[in-house]
Amino acid sequence: MLERAKQLIEPSARSNVPPFMVMDVVAAAARLEAQGRRIIHMEVGQPATGAPSSAIAAARAALSESALGYTETVGMRSLRERIARAYGDWHGLDIDPARVVVTTGSSAGFMLAFLAAFEVANRVATALPGYPPYRHILSALGCEPIGIATTAATRWAITGEILLNVHRERRLNGVIVASPANPTGTMMTTAVLEGVIRSAEDAGITVISDEIYHGLDYAFRADCAARFSPRVIIVNSFSKYFCMTGWRIGWMIVPSSLVRAVERLQQNLAISVPTLAQIAAAAAFDGRAELEDVRRGYEENRRILLEGLPQAGLDSFLPADGAFYLYADVSRFSTDSFAFAKRMLEEAGVAATPGVDFDPQRGQNFLRLCYAGSREEMHQAVERIGNWLRKI
Numbered sequence: 001m002l003e004r005a006k007q008l009i010e011p012s013a014r015s016n017v018p019p020f021m022v023m024d025v026v027a028a029a030a031r032l033e034a035q036g037r038r039i040i041h042m043e044v045g046q047p048a049t050g051a052p053s054s055a056i057a058a059a060r061a062a063l064s065e066s067a068l069g070y071t072e073t074v075g076m077r078s079l080r081e082r083i084a085r086a087y088g089d090w091h092g093l094d095i096d097p098a099r100v101v102v103t104t105g106s107s108a109g110f111m112l113a114f115l116a117a118f119e120v121a122n123r124v125a126t127a128l129p130g131y132p133p134y135r136h137i138l139s140a141l142g143c144e145p146i147g148i149a150t151t152a153a154t155r156w157a158i159t160g161e162i163l164l165n166v167h168r169e170r171r172l173n174g175v176i177v178a179s180p181a182n183p184t185g186t187m188m189t190t191a192v193l194e195g196v197i198r199s200a201e202d203a204g205i206t207v208i209s210d211e212i213y214h215g216l217d218y219a220f221r222a223d224c225a226a227r228f229s230p231r232v233i234i235v236n237s238f239s240k241y242f243c244m245t246g247w248r249i250g251w252m253i254v255p256s257s258l259v260r261a262v263e264r265l266q267q268n269l270a271i272s273v274p275t276l277a278q279i280a281a282a283a284a285f286d287g288r289a290e291l292e293d294v295r296r297g298y299e300e301n302r303r304i305l306l307e308g309l310p311q312a313g314l315d316s317f318l319p320a321d322g323a324f325y326l327y328a329d330v331s332r333f334s335t336d337s338f339a340f341a342k343r344m345l346e347e348a349g350v351a352a353t354p355g356v357d358f359d360p361q362r363g364q365n366f367l368r369l370c371y372a373g374s375r376e377e378m379h380q381a382v383e384r385i386g387n388w389l390r391k392i
């Protein structure tokens, strides 16, 4: 009887998604810190700074003045209008607020987008290296993620031509693009972004554009997929540019034909998005000056690493166009990036993420460094990595 009961609570096959290895690095770093070691954290991809003061003030006021009940499922009208207006400021686009759906971070946006746009067993292409939850959410929902290995030849992006080549071999239903991307920090040029959208739409492939790192572009301006088609599903978030990871708030721009489906799904999955976070997010748009200061800090950190790391011995990395990531090729030292990251943490006191999280095969040769920390930490990281690499 007991044996039978145990079988009844076996996890489902669909829940069997791979873990995020970066969390193992986080745990190892915490153990070292508990022993008194000072660790420079470059493993987790989040701003070191908190939400802008305008957001904090609005949240404080709401705590004392509002009952904070549910909101409309698709989000507070005032926030949706503010988000739509931002597309005018950022890209000269006129977005109908009716197409804006507020979500619990972009993570919930992906779940809603995949459920609304794809059937079970549909195939969805993602770039490798790429953000692992794209693949893992898709497989948990019964879709088939198709990883496309990208290379320097296309600036690590899926182009229209590559997409159609894969589509000819295995019919695709969707493709996810991201610019700037995680873990590479690379960006798609406007021509490549437009090309992939046009090719996908001609072939009947639904495009999902992850624009979570918009606002953090240094090499050139990141273009918005909505400029090329009203049928692309855009996923974005207050987590990165707006420094609000823990508030768990994001948004989608949904094609008109999918708005009601997304609304019905979110009604059932979440009822609504945390009200306090929505109020804070609307006010975050008034924190532009602070946020631009933070952005300039990342830009300076990027410069410190781009100049310092080659001298320290890490001289091969992908173009660090945007976001706050540098994806370094460490194959000169090791072809086991997990072991390399573990050693670098223990011996140099710098925590970074092994590339295997993002690209199961070639990631063995890569390490992702997040440069969202302080300027001082970047200088120390360069020094520590340099001293350590000279010894090994």
Ligand SMILES: Cc1ncc(COP(=O)(O)O)c(C=O)c1O
Pocket (backbone or CB within 6 Å): 045, 104, 105, 106, 107, 108, 131, 178, 181, 182, 210, 212, 236, 237, 238, 239, 245, 248, 249, 250
């Ligand atoms: C590329 C990318 N997309 C989406 C997310 C999810 O972020 P959130 O759910 O906080 O909006 C992340 C988080 O690191 C990311 O790097």
